[in-house]
Amino acid sequence: MTSLQTLLTTYVDAGTIPGAVALVARGDRVEVATAGFSDTGGTSPMARDSVFRIASITKPITAAAVMMLVDEGRIALDEPVRHRLPELAAPSVVRTPQGPVDDVVPAVRAITVRDLLTFRAGYGFPSDFSLPAVGLLFSELRQGPPQPDPVPAPDEWMAALSRIPLLHQPGDAWLYNTCSDILGVLVARASGRSFPDFLAERLFGPLGMTDTGFAVPAAERHRLAHFYQPTQDGLEPVPAPGGDEWGSLPAFPSGAGGLVSTADDWHAFGRMLLAEGAANGRRLLSPESVRLMTTDHLTPGQRAAGSLFLEGQGWGFGGSVDVTEADPWNVPGRYGWVGGTGTSAHIDPSTGMVAVLLSQVAMTGPAPTPLMRDFWRYAAGA
Structure with a gap:
């Protein structure tokens, strides 16, 4: 060897x-x-x-x-994230992943902490980057290679996220990346640090x-x-x-x-x-x-x-x-x-x-x- x-x-x-x-x-x-x-x-x-x-x-x-916050009982895996992230209290979902971003339906259930941890909240990258809802992750959230300067502060970032529809209903599909950025905001708000x-x-x-x-x-x-x-x-x-x-x-x-x-x-x-x-x-x-x-x-x-x-x-x-x-x-x-x-x-x-x-x-x-x-x-x- x-x-x-x-x-x-x-x-x-x-x-x-x-x-x-x-x-x-x-x-x-x-x-x-x-x-x-x-x-x-x-x-x-x-x-x-x-x-x-x-x-x-x-x-x-x-x-x-x-998970440190989960261990301490400050958040729970199956609690809706709207308690800490009110921007995600009433998400909409594109009717079809290929469809326009203004053709949406309400989410059938709340997004949970577990959804974010497993990347199944409905936000993120699928195999097809050309989908209209995915384009907003780049243009509005600056998702992509790490470049700290262009990305706005967490509250502004979350406000932009709230205007982007989910690609899939919560729990339905694994989508890459975005959920980890949301989790960083969740940790800050749940911990007060x-x-x-x-x-x-x-x-x-x-x-x-x-x-x-x-x-x-x-x-x-x-x-x-x-x-x-x-x-x-x-x-x-x-x-x-x-x-x-x-x-x-x-x-x-x-x-x-x-x-x-x-x-x-x-x-x-x-x-x-x-x-x-x-x-x-x-x-x-x-x-x-x-x-x-x-x-x-x-x-x-x-x-x-x-x-x-x-x-x-x-x-x-x-x-x-x-x-x-x-x-x-x-x-x-x-x-x-x-x-x-x-x-x-x-x-x-x-x-x-x-x-x-x-x-x-x-x-x-x-x-x-x-x-x-x-x-x-x-x-x-x-």
């Missing part, structure tokens, strides 16, 4: 990515590899503590924050995740890996040189993809899940909440309809759950997700494994990259 270092170096040498950091841990045995540079100019070598825009591997962290403050005090502090947050302090900016998108001419920096989107807290702290972090920080989060919610002598989540997060909640039909993103996987709370053995890395019970900035993070309760891959080139679509797939094979020992 090739080494983890060789795996990363192969992709760097091929010019696919400027650099990467990878971590595979089983219990106390932790293997870490770094390769390449933080930038295409080769001026800043990648390091174990390099900070990355982790994009959608933010989602499991957001789900954990919600800003979402960044809640995460910092309740999760990041106790877990020692000192480099995880929605911005990078000025003194640590040199550790932030540059971010690129592929073009016909190579890799183009995002944002353009001189941009400073991550220098201060954004108006809208995105629960779907707004965090920056390191491999060791996400490892600490993953270890807490493997320990059924306990870390450093403290219980952060109940074992039942961890079980709910890491259990598939979808029907076979919902998994099939979400195949553009899920590739046959199920969905727990905030992350996918492997349900088949169709692929060498697809071991039933593996929980985690991928991020559009080139990130991947999973746990495997059956083996006690945490596997984190951080790179800095944007994915070109929902399908995992070849590097991700090779990394998963390595982590699975295949």
